[in-house]
Amino acid sequence: MVERTGWDRRLSVTADGKRLVGHAGAVLLRRCADRTRLTDALAGPCGSVFQLAVAIVLGAKNLSKAEHLLLHHRPLFGFAASDSTVRRMLAALGEATLARIAKARARVRRRVSGLCSTPFTTCR
Numbered sequence: 001m002v003e004r005t006g007w008d009r010r011l012s013v014t015a016d017g018k019r020l021v022g023h024a025g026a027v028l029l030r031r032c033a034d035r036t037r038l039t040d041a042l043a044g045p046c047g048s049v050f051q052l053a054v055a056i057v058l059g060a061k062n063l064s065k066a067e068h069l070l071l072h073h074r075p076l077f078g079f080a081a082s083d084s085t086v087r088r089m090l091a092a093l094g095e096a097t098l099a100r101i102a103k104a105r106a107r108v109r110r111r112v113s114g115l116c117s118t119p120f121t122t123c124r
Helices: 025-035 043-058 063-072 084-093 095-117
Strands: none
Touching: 025 043, 043 063, 043 084, 043 095, 063 084
16 A cells, blocks of 8 residues: 555654644544544545545535534645535436445455454554
8 A cells, every 4th residue: 555645654643732633533534534544435536525534524514614624634634625516416426436435335344354353463
């Protein structure tokens, strides 16, 4: 697996009360998705599906709020599609794309299940 950005290598945590970030748990979601290879599996048009899922986890109740949350987290998730673009993308999901998403989910679930069943395993 080729590491494209190494975005998480620049992370640091301090307890000084400065440079606070709301929704800091989004970093863990992104790192988990990277480590389980979900972000690679959902690259391209399906990347918006991953971003939308993260926005929902962060509390988005509609596509406008999802766009706003993702814009706030641009350094973490890259450029977010607009709410109208996501709406069109969801409406245009065909059987082939849905099958690709299902296949990616199954592959990631198997990987995570394997990692959870082996004690002291690290993702590589």
